[in-house]
Amino acid sequence: MNTPNNKRRKETRDKISKIFINLLQSKEITEISVTDICKLAKINRSTFYVNYLDVYDLADQIGKELEQEVSFLYQEERDTKNNSNDFLKLFRHIKDNQIFYNTYFKLKMDHNFIIREYDYNLSKELYDDKYIDYHMEFFKAGLNAIIKKWLENGCKESPEEIESILKSEYANKK
Numbered sequence: 001m002n003t004p005n006n007k008r009r010k011e012t013r014d015k016i017s018k019i020f021i022n023l024l025q026s027k028e029i030t031e032i033s034v035t036d037i038c039k040l041a042k043i044n045r046s047t048f049y050v051n052y053l054d055v056y057d058l059a060d061q062i063g064k065e066l067e068q069e070v071s072f073l074y075q076e077e078r079d080t081k082n083n084s085n086d087f088l089k090l091f092r093h094i095k096d097n098q099i100f101y102n103t104y105f106k107l108k109m110d111h112n113f114i115i116r117e118y119d120y121n122l123s124k125e126l127y128d129d130k131y132i133d134y135h136m137e138f139f140k141a142g143l144n145a146i147i148k149k150w151l152e153n154g155c156k157e158s159p160e161e162i163e164s165i166l167k168s169e170y171a172n173k174k
Contacts, residue, residue: 013051015041017065020058021103029059029107063109066100069093087143087166091159094147102151142169 019040023032032055038045052058073089094101143166150162157165 009051012041012043012047016043016048016051016058017062020055021062021099024103024106025099029055059107059109062100063104063107066097066104069097088159088163091150091162094151095155095159098151098155101147105148105151 016037019037020032023036023040034045034048034055037055037058038048041048052061070090070093073093146162146166150157
């Protein structure tokens, strides 16, 4: 019986995802077909369709999985309602999972890439609340730009160096 969480189904989904991600490194999503994925995964098309509606559904699922993984990095902070502004663990995660982040940005999922809940208490210290929405958008866009540039350069700098770059942008605010 093929229950939603059984081991075989998970292995199949993982295989499909890995092949899709590898294909995305050299092709655009519009150039990838279900047939391509099935041939490389050595599965029937029906097996693919049991798991996904199409390649776009597969892409969405991969994006959601990455967002959940990133969210998990900061679960303790959300539980305790304490924002440490520790981006180092995020940058380490990015360096260790570059291909997934490259895929995420290549699929243009970053328009909703909310890495963490913005710290309103910190923002009240630094900015006039009247314009906080603008500061939040500026910060998220800047953070995404730093991450994209770092990935584009192959994550040559250490996570600590990237954190230092980010912090230097806000060093004179206090």
